[in-house]
Structure formats: structure tokens, C-alpha cells
Amino acid sequence: MPAIKITALRKSFNRVAVLKDVSIEVQKGEMVALIGSSGSGKSTLMRHLSGLTFANRNSPSTVEVLGRKVQQNGRPAKELRATRARIGNVFQQFNLVNRLSVQTNVLIGALSRIPTYRSLLGWFTDEEKLKALEALESVGLRQHALKRASDLSGGQQQRVAIARALMQEAEIILADEPIASLDPESSRQVMETLQRINREMGITVVVTLHQVEYAQKYCSRAIALKEGEIYFDGSIDGLETSLLTDLYGTRISEGTLGSQAHEVPAKHAHLDLNPELNPV
Numbered sequence: 021m022p023a024i025k026i027t028a029l030r031k032s033f034n035r036v037a038v039l040k041d042v043s044i045e046v047q048k049g050e051m052v053a054l055i056g057s058s059g060s061g062k063s064t065l066m067r068h069l070s071g072l073t074f075a076n077r078n079s080p081s082t083v084e085v086l087g088r089k090v091q092q093n094g095r096p097a098k099e100l101r102a103t104r105a106r107i108g109n110v111f112q113q114f115n116l117v118n119r120l121s122v123q124t125n126v127l128i129g130a131l132s133r134i135p136t137y138r139s140l141l142g143w144f145t146d147e148e149k150l151k152a153l154e155a156l157e158s159v160g161l162r163q164h165a166l167k168r169a170s171d172l173s174g175g176q177q178q179r180v181a182i183a184r185a186l187m188q189e190a191e192i193i194l195a196d197e198p199i200a201s202l203d204p205e206s207s208r209q210v211m212e213t214l215q216r217i218n219r220e221m222g223i224t225v226v227v228t229l230h231q232v233e234y235a236q237k238y239c240s241r242a243i244a245l246k247e248g249e250i251y252f253d254g255s256i257d258g259l260e261t262s263l264l265t266d267l268y269g270t271r272i273s274e275g276t277l278g279s280q281a282h283e284v285p286a287k288h289a290h291l292d293l294n295p296e297l298n299p300v
């Protein structure tokens with residue numbers, strides 16, 4: 021059973037086709053980079069996987085994650101909520117609650133699995149608190165557990181978001197531009213953390229990246245979108261310069277792609293995209 025199966029995904033905004041019959045399969049345990057120039061449809065594709073966006077009504081589009089339907093023909097599947105509980109989302113803007121402690125932010129990952137009365141009261145068992153500390157240990161931040169989330173650096177906050185996905189017992193992590201607002205050192209640490217949990221825990225990772233060099237360093241497979249279509253899907257070693265020039269225009273050959281990191285506009289900042297907090 022593949023971790024992700026997307027068939028004939030069609031999505032238009034205001035009658036403009038943004039995803040054009042996209043079909044993708046990702047196997048469990050893969051670490052895949054989703055690349056492509058700005059506006060090629062990467063985030064829109066990721067949002068379909070989490071059931072935050074739905075395909076065109078009555079299109080033949082199907083999205084399945086971990087063997088369960090997320091959506092079909094542009095409509096949410098019945099089991100969407102249960103499927104979302106197994107998907108960890110990591111976004112460019114971290115989506116932490118700044119005034120809460122690091123540990124509590126991680127505990128939020130457990131909310132979809134605990135009874136409503138406890139989640140409303142914010143009660144967590146000792147076992148859950150210990151598990152949150154273990155998740156923080158896995159991302160190298162256990163010693164920061166009691167700090168306020170806002171006191172951590174951007175890269176550390178992003179690793180807290182990854183720990184929250186571990187607390188959630190996510191079997192797949194969808195990371196949408198997780199390093200777009202980070203400096204190179206923090207980017208390296210976040211990518212290494214994603215790579216480690218992929219290799220050591222077998223968690224499937226799909227990560228959208230603006231900087232191809234990070235895809236080349238940390239991912240084994242790349243899927244490139246160009247104007248809403250799959251332009252390349254294969255081993256990361258197949259990303260040849262001529263292909264990248266076609267994909268991004270001349271910028272890649274000028275070596276400027278890597279310096280875009282801080283030019284990428286903050287996306288999704290206005291949305292509360294934590295699916296556990298936004299049950300279907």
C-alpha cells in the first residue's frame with residue numbers, strides 16, 4: 021500500500037487550472053522533495069493531501085493517504101478526519117502557540133487522540149508529558165521544554181513543530197516550505213531532523229523546497245512541478261542542470277536560487293492549518 025496515491029488531480033482557481041491531471045505515488049518510508057518555481061502548484065498539491073483544499077467538483081480526482089481516501093471527485097472522504105490524524109503538517113510559519121511552553125506545544129499533537137473534556141481543559145497525563153519530552157529529545161530540544169515557544173529561534177521552533185508531529189504519532193509528514201524563512205544553519209538542522217526521523221523512524225516525508233541544493237542533499241527522490249504538471253519524477257540524481265534551467269529559467273545557472281531563502285513571502289500565516297485543532 022503506497023503512503024500517497026494521487027490520481028488525476030485537477031484544481032482550478034477562478035477557472036485557471038493550477039493542477040492539471042497530476043498523478044503521483046509515494047511509497048512508505050520515502051523522503052521526497054517537491055520542487056518547482058513559484059506558482060507551479062506545490063503548496064496547492066500539499067493542501068490536497070491534508071484535505072485542506074479539494075479538487076474540482078466532479079473531476080475524476082482521487083487522493084489517498086496511507087491507504088485511506090482523503091478526497092474523491094472534489095469531495096471530502098468520510099474517513100478524512102481519521103486520516104488527518106495520521107498526517108503531520110509542518111509549515112513555513114511553524115504554527116506554534118507562542119505564549120505556551122515548548123512542551124505544551126508538543127502535547128497539542130496528542131489532542132486528536134485524547135477525550136474532548138481533557139483536551140478542552142488542557143489536561144495531559146504524566147505518560148503524555150513524558151512522551152512529549154521524548155519527542156523533544158528526538159529533535160534535540162529537550163532542554164528547552166519549559167521555555168515559551170516564542171523564546172526559541174525560528175529553526176528551533178520548526179523542530180518543535182516536527183516534535184509535535186511525532187507526538188501525534190504521524191506516519192507521514194508533509195512539510196510545506198519548512199526552511200523558507202530560516203538561515204542556512206537552521207535550515208540544515210531542520211532538514212537533518214526531517215532526514216533522521218525519516219531514516220530512524222520510517223516516517224514518510226514529503227517536503228516542498230525552493231532551494232534545489234537542499235533537495236539534492238537530503239532527499240532521494242524529487243517530483244518537479246511546472247505550471248501544474250509533473251515535469252520530472254525520479255531519483256534526485258536525475259536533476260540535471262539542463263532540466264533545472266528548464267524548470268526555473270536562467271536563475272539556476274546563475275546560482276541565485278539558493279539566495280532566495282529570505283525573499284519568499286510568508287504564506288499561510290493567516291490560516292490556522294493545524295488539522296487537529298480544526299477537526300472536520
Ligand SMILES: Nc1ncnc2c1ncn2[C@@H]1O[C@H](COP(=O)(O)OP(=O)(O)OP(=O)(O)O)[C@@H](O)[C@H]1O
Binds near residue numbers: 033038057062065287
Ligand atoms: N486560494 C487561492 N485562490 C486563488 N488562487 C490561488 C489560491 N491558492 C493558490 N492559488 C494560485 O495557484 C497557483 C499555484 O500556487 P501555489 O501556492 O500552489 O504555488 P507554489 O508552487 O506553492 O508557489 P510558491 O513556491 O511561491 O510557494 C498560483 O498561481 C497561485 O496564485
